[in-house]
Amino acid sequence: xxxxxxxxxxxxxxxxxxxxxxxxxxxxxxxxxxxxxxxxxxxxxxxxxxxxxxxxxxxxxxxxxxxxxxxxxxxxxxxxxxxxxxxxxxxxxxxxxxxxxxxxxxxxxxxxx
Amino acid sequence: xxxxxxxxxxxxxxxxxxxxxxxxxxxxxxxxxxxxxxxxxxxxxxxxxxxxxxxxxxxxxxxxxxxxxxxxxxxxxxxxxxxxxxxxxxxxxxxxxxxxxxxxxxxxxxxxxxxxxxxxxxxxxxxxxxxxxxxxxxxxxxxxxxxx
Numbered sequence: 229x230x231x232x233x234x235x236x237x238x239x240x241x242x243x244x245x246x247x248x249x250x251x252x253x254x255x256x257x258x259x260x261x262x263x264x265x266x267x268x269x270x271x272x273x274x275x276x277x278x279x280x281x282x283x284x285x286x287x288x289x290x291x292x293x294x295x296x297x298x299x300x301x302x303x304x305x306x307x308x309x310x311x312x313x314x315x316x317x318x319x320x321x322x323x324x325x326x327x328x329x330x331x332x333x334x335x336x337x338x339x340x341x
Numbered sequence: 342x343x344x345x346x347x348x349x350x351x352x353x354x355x356x357x358x359x360x361x362x363x364x365x366x367x368x369x370x371x372x373x374x375x376x377x378x379x380x381x382x383x384x385x386x387x388x389x390x391x392x393x394x395x396x397x398x399x400x401x402x403x404x405x406x407x408x409x410x411x412x413x414x415x416x417x418x419x420x421x422x423x424x425x426x427x428x429x430x431x432x433x434x435x436x437x438x439x440x441x442x443x444x445x446x447x448x449x450x451x452x453x454x455x456x457x458x459x460x461x462x463x464x465x466x467x468x469x470x471x472x473x474x475x476x477x478x479x480x481x482x483x484x485x486x487x488x489x
Contacts, residue, residue, distance in 0.1 A: 247363075250392045251356035257447060281363070281381075283388040284455055288447035312381060319458065320451055 230278065231256060233263050240269040245278030250285040257289055261296065270302030273329070277308030286313070287320045294327055305329050344411035344419070346372065351407045354395045354424070362391040362408050369410050370418055375481045382459035383418070383479055389452035390422035390475045396444040398426025398473065416481040421474055428469035436465065 229252035230245035242260050246252075264272060272293055276282070294304045307329030309317065317323065348369050352358045363384040370383055387408070394406045407423045429435045435442070436457075441450035457463045460477040467473040 247360055249356075249359045249363075249388055250396065251359050253447065254445065281384070281388075283385050283392065284449045284451040285392065285447075287451060288449040291449060292447035316385075316455070319454065320449060 229256065231259060233259070235263075235267045235269060238269055239271040239273060240264055240267060241273040241275060243275040243278060245280075247281035248279055248286040248289070249281070249283055253285040253289045257292065260293065264296075270297065270300055271305070272297055272302070273305045273307060275308045276306065276310070276313055279308075279310070279313060282313050282316060284316070284320075287316060287322070290317065290327075291320065291322070294322075294325060303327075342413060344413050347409065347411040349407065349409045351405050354399050354404050354406050354426075356392075356395050358406070359388055359391050359395065362406075363388050365408065366410055366420060370412070370481065373412055373416050373418070373481045374484060376484075379479070379481055383420070386456045386459045386477050386479075387420060387422065389455050390420075390477065393452050393475070394422055394424040394426070394473070396448075397429075397442060398424035400427060416483055418479050418481060420477045420479075422477075423472065423474045425472040428471055428473055429465070429467040430469050432465050432467050 229248060232243040234241045240263055260272070274290060274293065290306060297304045304327050306327045350362070350365055352361065366387045367380050367384050370380065391406060391408065398404055404424060404426055409421045411419045413419070434440060436453040438454045439450040441448040456475070456477055460479045462478040464476040465473065
């Protein structure tokens, strides 16, 4: 599991790579939350482009970050979700949440047509 | 009906073995020439079942998780994930979407829902104090060699 964190003012971008499962999710959560706190970021972008696998532990991580950002008046954006990962997030009812980067929104609409 | 091939794998309930279990199953089912989608369905379902055992079966210590896979003549794959842990008091309740028994923050409670969606048949048998067996079946479509 690879994680690359970059900050740009108020925004923290977390690029994830490899397989996101329960084993990796805990450490990812700690690192992302620590970086949000350290850099006082209220915007988080989760870039999932590099993921080759994700199960419901990834759903939990994303949902948890969304709730955390919401509670601080911030915002989570998810980008780079593969069709399979987007499907998993839809199964969790997350397509209705305002977290989708532009590419995912397009994909979701295309699937609904 | 006897399986044409089968494997059995036992490992300690450490989360580092979740990926190992996925890889082992993917390697084993490759012999029936599944599509990328079919392998993804199976590895995701197995990941959910193995993670459940690792997170919930042995709250006080480590225990063993046994993964078996069988391939039958009609390309039916049967995968079992078994533990000898604390068991599930109410399986029906446990299988409701979004239901979770803890295990840390960020648990989505979607493991069984995903297993059900990605396999053709899911059975869960559990005895409190003795353990749990999750059985998943998937039919791998027969394809003419060389064609997608």
